[in-house]
Amino acid sequence: MDTTTDPRPFGATRVHDETQLRPPPVRASGALAWMRKNLFATPFDTIVTVVTVGILFWMVSGFLAWGISQANWLVVTRNFRLFMAGTFPIESMWRVELTALLCALGVGFSIYAYLRLPRWVPWVLIALAAMLVIVPPLLFAITPPAPSLLAAGDAAIASGTVTETPNRQLGFTGRAGETISLEMFTAPDDGVLAGAAGFSDRASAALINGSRAVLRAEARQVELENQLAGDFLTARQRTAAGDELGGLAIPESPLEAYGVNQQAVQIRLLNPDSGEVIAEGSVELGGAPFTAVLPYDGWYILDKSVDGGAVGLLRTTGIEPVIERGLTSGLVYTRVLDDFTVVQPRPKVDGKEIPYVSLTDNQWQGLRSFTQYLHIFAAPMLGMLARGLLPLMAVGVVGWGLGWGLGRIAPRPERERSNPRWAAQRALFPVWVVVLGLSSLLLVGLSGFGPVAVGSVLARFVWVGWMYFTGMAFDRAWGKPLFGLLIIMALFQSLVEGGVLTGRLGGDLTSLIINFIFWLAIGGYAARRGAASRGLLSTRRQVWAILICAGLWLALLLIPLLTGTSGEPLPAIDTRRWGGLLLTAVITVVALVASFPIGILLALGRRSSLPLVRGVCTAYIELVRGVPLITVLFMAMLLVPLLNPALASVENAFRAIVGFTLFSAAYLAENVRGGLQSVPPEQEEAGRALGLSGWQIIMLITLPQALRAVIPALVGQCISLFKDTSLVALVGLTDLTGISKGVISQAEYVGLQTEVYVFISVIYFIFSYAMAYVSRRIEASGSGKARRL
Amino acid sequence: MTSEAATSEPIIVCKDVSKWFGDFQVLRDVSVTVQPKEVVVIIGPSGSGKSTFIRCINRLEEHQEGEIIIDDIVMDHNVRNITAIRREIGMVFQSFNLFPHLTVIQNIMLAPMNVRRWPRERAEAKARELLTRVGIPEQADKYPGQLSGGQQQRVAIARALAMEPKIMLFDEPTSALDPEMIKEVLDVMKELARSGMTMLVVTHEMGFASEVADRVLFFDQGRIVEEGKPDVIFEKPQHPRTQLFLSQIL
């Protein structure tokens, strides 16, 4: 080794030259480089990549093929309301919709307050909205209409053990200006007939099945002959195959048995009310199709007959399945693909209701092509999504804008100059209290809840604002007397509310006191917040705000009371009518909100120095954690009424909520306890050295750090609680999972559980993923990060 | 500082304070009297009970025998007395112990607002004043995790001062710091001493001790072995333990 190049002796001080700063070396970028680096770096990587892609493709393609050509998504699109809200009374559905909109408003507001959205979000939203508006009708229009197969003739077509005779007269609904067209279904052989695709009435389904049976038998025959021709069968197998082949009877082809399409079909289109013939004609094999333009909206009768005993198989467009639903106003008939609804009763002939193109009797037969899939499912489903999502998106944007506007107009203290979201962040909690409060009011309803009560509730919120501004002015001479006056007013209002609910002033004393204390607590909190943000408003503005609140309060409370207006805008809803996603969400939200304080108290109790408290909390936590959730639910359902007969009147949904709350609180307590343990004891010591009390140390120092440390665990718990709500299906509630059983027990959708479970899985996934995403953002944004030293 | 202080009423009186951890006696009949505005530095080998002693003064540890009287309040099991005493005493820890979930200014405002019930404006004004005093007014809205060790310790000092204590306890405030940060913290402490704060400081910074201390206590095995003016202790230690300790450390 050459050591002479450096003449300085070993150990001498060296001064390094200032080396030039250089930009980093240019690295290959772009998709290809990324792929080379991440997918095909080594031969092994390449193999793994190829195999993974292959498996993915294999699985997804199978699923796609099923979803497009076989699955019957009508069960999803036609039952959307059931999935969303269960059997919630239709005339009150606006309350569910309003609740959803309120929540969207809150979500938009929260997003403004805390999530920094990437720049592309508005564009994606606009693109999505435009797509939802334009695509469904466009898709529906450009794809060919769905064919229906209708049989005609007098023959009884055997299908298995039953026979089906084509309907001579068939009722269907149509819209003025629509064209119906009928032609012979060209079936030269059984292969074509067996592969027929379309909504088929029972008789044509019987024909198709007949052809399929022929094909099956022929295939089996060929298979057996091939086996016998080969030499890989044992002697015994050979005799068995020979016997089977001998006994194999190829059924007669329905094409020949019933003389399908050998005779012309006579067609008449009738107006059921007047009996007048709208159009008349006949179709025969190879002939021109029969077309007619419908003159009015409503019912039509298609009369089709074939001379002699022959059968005609018609391929039609414009005659689509209809489902019948009973509403309080009577039966309505809705066309499944485009929701065209007819309210006139089904036509009668000779006093008997005639058969109609019900979805039950006209199920889809055969495989669907992609364009048919688009026309029958994709377009209606997108349209349905658009109807649901567009208002939610719009209101979410409004909520976002509210947060933005609040940031513009609300004054903010000097130290928050740089944070335009400050006002929205402070308002977030009150906003959610209002949203959840109004939502529960909407969903539960209140009997006797007339304008007086509505005014009273609104007046309460005004009163809370009033308390806030009074808190701001607390240090003035009139601040304290005003505060006292406000408390008397709250008591007065409690008396009025008690009177409204029970019909006599004051009502029942306990609920009066609870009501009063509840609002006093909220008002007190508002006043404290007000006191804390003193100086935000000038004195003049404070006085104005107080006066406005006072005026509003009086107006809201007194005007309905004095004018004596009555009526029930929000009648109570039987909670047994809650169902679907609504019930799932209600259980999740209420149980989460309720279990939070309980869980925190349990966690603190378990660390308490008082042995009794510690013992009780530990015993409770361990007891609940040692029992499966489903057991807790059954106990909540069955045992609760036994504990105390008074509890028997508690409705099932609430019992389930109680069960979930108690269960979730125990797990939450353990998570929080873990968080508390992760806070170093020095933190508590520092708090004690500053003179903070034990309770203050917990609330101000340990608990905030503990909760931040366990945010991921808490969100995980929220997600599992959300998914676990599906267990209430087992105790007879109709949540998203429970309602599925009801959906597939309908005559039209028997046996479609796969579609239903795929759909509800997607819904569960979307919400769980949204929660997980938000939690990741919270962690990443640092507002949830425990900033360790 | 000492001449007038010596004549006034003592602010800390410890009489025969003893403490055990299990069977192990950590403090043995420690008796100290501190006058207002006096700066007392406590030195001694590791494990000699220095920390335990000053933690007894604000009841982070409980002494078992003897008497501690702070500003005429007797330290006993009465929670009110303990709270009253803690309000009068600020403490600075070796490991800063700032609250990581609060910004610097929130750290400082927390105790005045919640213990003294000051309104926000007053607490904030006080906090900003203190941050200027410890030389980092521009860090007010950062989180402790974003500051250097020296800055964190200065925030901790400001946090203790925000309660306007009469006494400040320091437990090795510079031992967790890099050399270049030690100076900035010591400067703050010197300024504090000059302003007339009563201070009890556990430290190994002999320069600091000789510059500002009125008295040095040498602890060994839970006892005060020697005490006196810093120049006397450092130049002519009497007790062999002190001599040995100083010869090792200087």
Ligand SMILES: Nc1ncnc2c1ncn2[C@@H]1O[C@H](COP(=O)(O)OP(=O)(O)OP(=O)(O)O)[C@@H](O)[C@H]1O
């Ligand atoms: N919580 C405790 N439980 C049991 N023993 C303890 C406890 N705290 C301290 N000790 C012991 O008490 C003795 C004195 O500890 P102390 O922390 O007061 O020493 P110190 O003089 O501050 O030492 P150092 O210079 O290392 O900080 C040591 O022997 C220590 O091991």
Ligand SMILES: [Mg+2]
């Ligand atoms: Mg120590």
